[in-house]
Amino acid sequence: MFLCGLLWVFAVLCSPTSAYYDPDEVASLPGMSFKPNYRQWSGYLRAICKLRGPVRQMYCIWFHGEKGCRFFHDEHVNDDGATLYENEFSWNKIANVLYLESPAGVGYSYSDDQQYETDDDQVADNNYLALQSFFSKFPSFTQNEFFIFGESYGGIYAPTLSLRVATGGSFKTNFKGFAVGNGITSFEINDQSLIYFGNFHGLFGNELWADLYSNCCENNICNFYNNSSPACSIVSQAFNIVYSSGLNVYALYLDCAGGAGSRRPFHHAMRHHFRAYRKHWQTNQVGGTAVAVPPCINSTAQTNWLNRGDVRKALHIPDILPAWDICSDVVGGHYHTKYETMRDIYLKLLGLGLRVLVYNGDTDMACNFLGCQWFVEALNQKETTPYQQWLFDNQVAGFYQQFGNITFLTVKGAGHMVPQWAPGPAYHMFQSFLSNGSY
Known part of the structure; x- marks a missing residue:
């Protein structure tokens, strides 16, 4: 999730009986080769829980990866712990960035009763409570325009949260739209x-x-x-x-x-x-043991860094929590998908006048660009910009097509994690979307 205006790294604590770790400013993080020139916070936000099922406590909002895989993925941390914010294409140069580890049970999020059965709607409810908690603690940000971004299974998280924001809450008037990158739109x-x-x-x-x-x-x-x-x-x-x-x-x-x-x-x-x-x-041919880490992805450096004692202390992670991992097999195994398609939710949000961006690295097979293109076309919105190339650094960076308030865009040569594998084009895309400018 992106809020125009400091870099924020939060956790959301959704239990009045749990220990409360108030968000505190973090000057720098151990192991990094630079000192940030921006302010950042880490900790837990208290939320008033009105949830079905177990109480959730979520380490705060970039939705990333498969169900049970979230936060500080390859896109966010490199070998020495330095985040991709600290380069010429860092997104926080033009926006506040708020990250959320969701659902509970992934990363440093957890549930009081250690029960991690959940579904699309309950995750959306939790995420909405998290956002309410943020704006309650930092009310000045309610005046800022903000957007929700999701990636991969965030193709469900982002629009379901967007619908809750757009139809309720004191901060809904400044919610301007959402974007989904290499996301699930229709199975x-x-x-x-x-x-x-x-x-x-x-x-x-x-x-x-x-x-x-x-x-x-x-x-x-x-x-x-x-x-x-x-x-x-x-x-x-x-x-x-x-x-x-x-x-x-x-x-x-x-x-x-x-x-x-x-x-x-x-x-x-x-x-x-x-x-x-x-x-x-x-x-038949698909054998082997199920693994929690996404295949062909090496997350060793990120995992080692995030589990350093001094890093956990700097991030205000309570000692009671287990080691951080890129995915949770427990959460993934107990997750219930309720939506086969996001079509109806997209149509509702477009009907409310929100801006939408669906973008894809065009070498990804997990959520391939062709499927997202078909999905957008099937929404039957009137074409306003024909399919054409867009440029970055005087090179073709991909192609895009606009249908009123929704844009479909490809990033040439990028895979599932566009900001990681095409940082320059991704930065240009991000800036253009926020400003409602041309690609």
């Missing part, structure tokens, strides 16, 4: 488009593509998502190539950290994909 469209993405990027070969087309298509209309024909189970072969052959699913043209031989499936991330064929691919 069906994402899976359907992935087959085309894989084929036209040379992953399947003519023989497999011919079999896919003959067994899953009729009258030139293909159903790769939930086709009831037993012959269409051949989709599992395509699935295995994308997810289990050693390719980096988050960036097709980058190597897989640890090598292809170390590649194991990230089951919680895959459980919504091609569900009609799940039994087939689970009993």
